[in-house]
Amino acid sequence: MSREDFKNLPLHKKIQKLYIDGTFVVAIRYYSYKVNLYLLGTDYVEVFYNHKLDKIDKIDFLNREHTRMKFYLDQINISI
Template identity: 55%
Template sequence: MIPSHKFIALELKDQLKTLFLEGSFIVSIRYYGYKINLYLLNNFYVEVFYNHKHDHIEKVQPLDKNHTRMKFYSDQIKLPGDLMC
């Protein structure tokens, strides 16, 4: 199990490999020009930003629980209460 600080330091291709092998897919949302897949990896959530126009994963980042995207997630699924604060 990889801790979040080591996961963030990985190159994009290694982050994706780790997510697909060790993470659990939670939900997808549409957000502006992206399809964002939310994963649970160990004890933290990770977002994968896929750009449809360019058919390319642009970035992988830990979930920012204070971002307005949280509403899109909470409309579809129930995340643990401490994430919704």
């Protein structure tokens, strides 16, 4: 599945794809979110879980230019 195909999936299908084919890497806290990082093939995918509302707000590919990377790099080695 291409990145574009994954992006166009509805949220419940993205969750299913990550559950079946993804590998959980690490979880971080980021503002009001718990962000779970998954490896899907050769791509990293972030799942933004809003614990106050008990729902997933967003699933998207990791933006390696975002300042959030520092939280991941403190815990794991991601090739940039």
